[in-house]
Amino acid sequence: MAGNSQEYISHHLTNLTYGKLPAGYVRHEVDENGIVHEHALTHDTWTMAHTKQEAADMGFWALHVDSLGWSIGLGAMIMLLFWKGAQKASTAVPTGMQNFIELIVEFIDNTVKESFHGRNPLVAPLSLTIFCWVFMMNFMDLIPVDVLPSLFALFGVHYMKVVPSTDVNITMGMSLTVFALMIFYSIKVKGISGFAGELCLQPFKVSNPVLQAVFVPINLFLESVALLAKPISLALRLFGNMYAGEMIFILIALMFSAGAFLGLLGGALQWAWAVFHILVITLQAFIFMMLTIVYLSMAHEDH
Amino acid sequence: MNINATLIGQIITFAIFVWFCMKFVWPHLLSAMQEREKKIADGLDAANRAERDLELAHEKAASQLRESKEKAAEIIEQANKRANQIIDEAKESARAEGERLVAAAQAEVEQEVNRAKEELRKQVSELAVTGATKILGKSVDASAHADMLNKLTQEL
Numbered sequence: 001m002a003g004n005s006q007e008y009i010s011h012h013l014t015n016l017t018y019g020k021l022p023a024g025y026v027r028h029e030v031d032e033n034g035i036v037h038e039h040a041l042t043h044d045t046w047t048m049a050h051t052k053q054e055a056a057d058m059g060f061w062a063l064h065v066d067s068l069g070w071s072i073g074l075g076a077m078i079m080l081l082f083w084k085g086a087q088k089a090s091t092a093v094p095t096g097m098q099n100f101i102e103l104i105v106e107f108i109d110n111t112v113k114e115s116f117h118g119r120n121p122l123v124a125p126l127s128l129t130i131f132c133w134v135f136m137m138n139f140m141d142l143i144p145v146d147v148l149p150s151l152f153a154l155f156g157v158h159y160m161k162v163v164p165s166t167d168v169n170i171t172m173g174m175s176l177t178v179f180a181l182m183i184f185y186s187i188k189v190k191g192i193s194g195f196a197g198e199l200c201l202q203p204f205k206v207s208n209p210v211l212q213a214v215f216v217p218i219n220l221f222l223e224s225v226a227l228l229a230k231p232i233s234l235a236l237r238l239f240g241n242m243y244a245g246e247m248i249f250i251l252i253a254l255m256f257s258a259g260a261f262l263g264l265l266g267g268a269l270q271w272a273w274a275v276f277h278i279l280v281i282t283l284q285a286f287i288f289m290m291l292t293i294v295y296l297s298m299a300h301e302d303h
Numbered sequence: 304m305n306i307n308a309t310l311i312g313q314i315i316t317f318a319i320f321v322w323f324c325m326k327f328v329w330p331h332l333l334s335a336m337q338e339r340e341k342k343i344a345d346g347l348d349a350a351n352r353a354e355r356d357l358e359l360a361h362e363k364a365a366s367q368l369r370e371s372k373e374k375a376a377e378i379i380e381q382a383n384k385r386a387n388q389i390i391d392e393a394k395e396s397a398r399a400e401g402e403r404l405v406a407a408a409q410a411e412v413e414q415e416v417n418r419a420k421e422e423l424r425k426q427v428s429e430l431a432v433t434g435a436t437k438i439l440g441k442s443v444d445a446s447a448h449a450d451m452l453n454k455l456t457q458e459l
Contacts, residue, residue, distance in 0.1 A: 056305055064309040071313060075320045082328045090337035091342050105332050125329035129321050168354070169306060173313025
């Protein structure tokens with residue numbers, strides 16, 4: 001049981017990875033009878049990883065097909081929905097879905113207006129994309145953990161991690177993009193010297209130039225850490241929350257196979273945690289969006 | 304948690320979605336919403352204006368009604384006055400006409416009477432002459448006794 005559940009959890013936390021295995025790499029294939037066959041690859045092979053170890057051995061140039069696939073799919077769905085909404089948008093009376101779309105747009109617009117004081121046509125659509133997309137990616141967490149992986153297993157797909165935001169690559173990808181925008185707009189608004197000054201002349205500022213020169217490296221160190229902490233905390237906050245949430249769902253799912261009593265208890269817990277998680281996924285999407293707006297607002301502020 | 308090329312894939316995807324949203328979604332939706340907002344505001348404004356206009360029109364109509372009532376009363380009064388005046392005038396002229404007619408009739412009657420008197424006088428004088436002639440047995444020379452006859456006529 002212990003080995004089984006460990007395997008179960010590990011299986012759920014492994015991405016479907018596509019990458020290159022080098023020539024001479026020894027693959028371990030397990031057949032129906034549980035006998036392990038070893039065979040060495042004769043040349044470099046681009047393939048799906050069959051085990052967690054293989055996925056790790058593929059190195060950097062590998063793709064998490066499941067994370068990226070779900071991420072792109074959900075994002076495209078959101079964009080399509082909003083694009084349709086934009087096509088239908090008119091001054092006539094909005095109905096049904098149009099109302100819902102405009103509700104979200106208005107909410108985002110108000111939030112951006114309250115928190116972002118510069119003038120930038122990118123920030124509002126960026127916020128809309130982040131909020132809806134992150135929400136949808138988080139929402140995958142509410143689908144019972146075994147449903148989609150079992151479905152894909154029927155088609156011979158070994159691994160399937162359906163919540164893209166439990167993949168640090170996904171959250172980091174978004175936060176690094178936001179980071180790049182922060183740097184870009186900092187330099188664009190304040191100029192290179194302004195940005196450098198912001199990094200070097202804070203938080204210790206003295207009027208004596210000699211003393212200031214002493215403080216410059218200290219300031220640079222502190223400010224750099226503060227700057228780099230932003231994208232990392234942005235990514236890891238979302239990742240950590242969703243990963244932990246997913247983990248708890250997996251642990252609860254383990255109870256289903258442990259007898260009637262634990263199964264029922266698991267059902268109740270699953271329901272309770274899912275209800276709570278509705279709050280968490282919305283909150284995390286909102287926080288990611290809000291912090292993006294705040295960071296970009298700071299990048300636009302000229303001292 | 305392997306960091307791998309998924310990171311780059313996500314960055315590219317994110318950039319594309321943000322670009323798409325910025326290009327094709329956000330401006331359309333927002334401009335439509337702002338336009339609608341403006342339209343509604345205009346509509347409400349127009350409704351307010353119309354209400355005010357209606358009130359003004361009501362007031363104007365009421366004042367006009369009052370005015371025209373006053374005018375009508377005035378006209379009626381004037382008409383009554385004029386009617387009375389016309390009646391008075393008619394009465395006056397009728398009386399004058401009547402008086403005139405009476406006077407004319409009286410004058411004619413007087414004339415007739417005078418003529419009749421004259422005639423009568425003439426005839427009486429002739430009768431007198433004739434009578435006298437018969438009494439005297441001879442004709443009276445009218446011319447010789449003209450003086451006397453005339454005096455007689457005057458007396459008659």
